[in-house]
Amino acid sequence: MCGIIGVTGADVPLDVLLGGLRLLEYRGYDSAGVALVALPGDDGSTASLWRRRSAVRAQSIAELESSREAAPRARTGIGHTRWATHGAATEANAHPHTDCSGEVAVVHNGIIENHRKLAARLVAAGHLLASETDSEVVAHLVEDELALGAGLAEAARRVAGELQGDFAIAVAYAREPETLAAVRRTSPLIVGRTGTLGVVASDIAAVLGTTRDLYALGDDQVAEVRPGSLSVSDLAGNPVDPRPVRVSWGVRAAQREGYEDFMSKEIHEQPRALTDTLLGRLHPDGATEFEELSLGEEVLGAIDRVLVVGCGSSYHASQVGRLAIERWAKLPATAEIASEFRYEDPVLDGRSLVIAVSQSGETADTYHALREARRRGATTLAVTNVVDSLMAREADGVLYTRAGPEIGVASTKCHVSQLVLLQAFALHLARLRSTLDADEASRLATGLAALPELVARALGKSEQYGAVAARIVEANDVFFLGRNVGYTIAQEGALKLKELAYVRAEAYAAGEMKHGPISLIDRNAVALVVVTRGALLEKLLANVEELRARGATVLALADEGDKETSALADLVLEVPPTEELLSPAVAVVPLQLLAYQIARTRGNDVDRPRNLAKVVTVE
Ligand code: F6R
Numbered sequence: 001m002c003g004i005i006g007v008t009g010a011d012v013p014l015d016v017l018l019g020g021l022r023l024l025e026y027r028g029y030d031s032a033g034v035a036l037v038a039l040p041g042d043d044g045s046t047a048s049l050w051r052r053r054s055a056v057r058a059q060s061i062a063e064l065e066s067s068r069e070a071a072p073r074a075r076t077g078i079g080h081t082r083w084a085t086h087g088a089a090t091e092a093n094a095h096p097h098t099d100c101s102g103e104v105a106v107v108h109n110g111i112i113e114n115h116r117k118l119a120a121r122l123v124a125a126g127h128l129l130a131s132e133t134d135s136e137v138v139a140h141l142v143e144d145e146l147a148l149g150a151g152l153a154e155a156a157r158r159v160a161g162e163l164q165g166d167f168a169i170a171v172a173y174a175r176e177p178e179t180l181a182a183v184r185r186t187s188p189l190i191v192g193r194t195g196t197l198g199v200v201a202s203d204i205a206a207v208l209g210t211t212r213d214l215y216a217l218g219d220d221q222v223a224e225v226r227p228g229s230l231s232v233s234d235l236a237g238n239p240v241d242p243r244p245v246r247v248s249w250g251v252r253a254a255q256r257e258g259y260e261d262f263m264s265k266e267i268h269e270q271p272r273a274l275t276d277t278l279l280g281r282l283h284p285d286g287a288t289e290f291e292e293l294s295l296g297e298e299v300l301g302a303i304d305r306v307l308v309v310g311c312g313s314s315y316h317a318s319q320v321g322r323l324a325i326e327r328w329a330k331l332p333a334t335a336e337i338a339s340e341f342r343y344e345d346p347v348l349d350g351r352s353l354v355i356a357v358s359q360s361g362e363t364a365d366t367y368h369a370l371r372e373a374r375r376r377g378a379t380t381l382a383v384t385n386v387v388d389s390l391m392a393r394e395a396d397g398v399l400y401t402r403a404g405p406e407i408g409v410a411s412t413k414c415h416v417s418q419l420v421l422l423q424a425f426a427l428h429l430a431r432l433r434s435t436l437d438a439d440e441a442s443r444l445a446t447g448l449a450a451l452p453e454l455v456a457r458a459l460g461k462s463e464q465y466g467a468v469a470a471r472i473v474e475a476n477d478v479f480f481l482g483r484n485v486g487y488t489i490a491q492e493g494a495l496k497l498k499e500l501a502y503v504r505a506e507a508y509a510a511g512e513m514k515h516g517p518i519s520l521i522d523r524n525a526v527a528l529v530v531v532t533r534g535a536l537l538e539k540l541l542a543n544v545e546e547l548r549a550r551g552a553t554v555l556a557l558a559d560e561g562d563k564e565t566s567a568l569a570d571l572v573l574e575v576p577p578t579e580e581l582l583s584p585a586v587a588v589v590p591l592q593l594l595a596y597q598i599a600r601t602r603g604n605d606v607d608r609p610r611n612l613a614k615v616v617t618v619e
Pocket of ligand 1: 311312313314315357358359360361362363366409410411412495499614615616
């Protein structure tokens with residue numbers, strides 16, 4: 001979840017590091033830090049490390065910026081932005097960590113599972129550990145290897161062999177002022193170069209402004225990064241060719257481009273994200289084409305069950321996907337919370353298709369669920385926004401959402417792209433299995449193709465949020481209710497309100513209210529009901545009546561012109577009408593905007609909500 005950046009060969013490495021950290025901040029913002037290898041002075045002083053760290057949450061990078069003037073002349077440095085796992089969010093626990101000599105600096109993303117054992121060994125040998133983190137042991141282990149005569153890259157290789165867990169690590173060393181060592185297992189790490197520079201980063205976005213000549217390190221690969229050159233080897237020291245990274249978006253995509261924050265930019269990019277995600281994949285007659293999908297008709301034709309797995313917003317998209325797969329392709333399909341699925345002893349075989357849905361392609365819970373599914377013999381498919389991500393590489397097949405980089409911590413454009421891509425894939429399965437007639441397939445394809453336009457229309461209705469937002473702020477506690485696909489929308493709406501606006505919101509399948517939660521309803525209760533116009537409409541409206549009868553304020557999300565709902569509800573948010581099962585991409589938009597508006601009114605940081613990180617690489 002942390003962000004790593006490193007550069008060597010730069011005239012002002014601190015500029016590269018701080019610029020990179022700004023772009024990485026979405027990965028974690030509890031603290032940040034940089035270390036430079038200060039060049040020897042004219043006075044005969046030797047090279048040394050200069051380090052600055054700050055733990056003032058979202059202001060940490062700004063504080064580092066204020067130390068620019070004090071920065072020494074250097075060509076090489078590393079930086080880090082942290083989401084705390086082991087050890088509180090303090091300056092002492094902020095990266096980079098150093099060894100006892102103060103000559104080795106390390107930044108780390110991931111978890112070193114055997115850190116206690118290693119720390120005990122280091123302390124027994126006389127090392128002084130200054131933090132509560134699992135990461136610091138790496139600096140001291142490297143120190144020991146250097147003392148035995150290894151060069152920096154060799155020391156990093158030997159240390160990596162001792163580590164258990166997931167890690168991406170970059171190391172700088174005062175006595176090799178033009179070298180960085182980088183090593184990884186599971187947590188991603190990119191290395192790159194220009195004619196004069198070498199770079200390391202956990203994310204493409206952080207270095208895309210510097211170079212597009214980028215390579216993804218593989219598991220247990222070590223890179224020696226020098227100005228203009230890279231050499232990569234495995235843990236045994238054998239040279240390997242790192243895999244080039246293809247980047248389909250430009251550096252501007254990871255910038256705010258005039259919006260006040262990434263979240264509003266990304267909400268407004270949703271029509272574009274959907275257009276790109278569907279591009280070339282859907283034909284008006286209902287035919288589908290998934291060029292990169294390596295699961296052929298024979299494999300997919302043999303599938304007898306689908307499990308769609310994800311976390312948070314990706315789980316909500318998975319629920320929409322599973323409804324479409326079951327309804328259109330007539331395959332038994334379930335949606336599973338990834339962190340639970342892995343430990344449920346799932347019964348799977350080659351005819352089970354497990355679809356892992358993840359914006360980042362890196363989320364530990366989903367990644368391990370995917371691996372478990374493979375281990376149990378299932379056919380696997382990753383749906384992700386990040387090309388070549390862990391899950392893209394792990395799964396038998398991959399489908400990419402084409403939403404561009406999502407920097408705001410709360411998922412918006414990736415969530416809608418995921419669910420629409422899953423719906424297009426459901427059509428694909430339906431076609432293979434001949435479960436839809438030609439007219440129906442064509443009607444659904446046309447409906448999917450119209451979604452970008454409908455989302456754009458939903459975005460244009462921001463004038464209607466004020467009164468609804470005021471009622472929610474007043475209540476500070478909201479039920480989100482819906483049935484069938486409306487329940488998935490309700491869950492996503494509640495999640496957005498919780499994570500951005502810090503308002504307690506509970507999503508319920510509306511029919512469940514009478515089985516217990518209705519005892520919470522009184523005149524102070526506020527319920528936001530997602531009214532989707534399908535077979536359950538009358539039953540849903542009856543549920544609304546039950547709430548009104550007990551004095552609740554009813555806020556409704558309903559199709560434009562839905563008079564029946566308007567008559568029942570106290571306030572209505574209108575959305576352009578769509579076919580019921582296609583409605584989530586459109587209906588979620590007002591709920592995103594509502595959460596955004598309330599969060600802004602409360603002065604919350606919408607791009608970096610408290611306690612969260614964009615990429616959750618711990619279980
Ligand atoms: C909510 C949100 C999270 C993510 C979840 C999974 O707005 O962003 O709930 O959806 O952490 O992340 P990915 O999709 O990267 O696996």
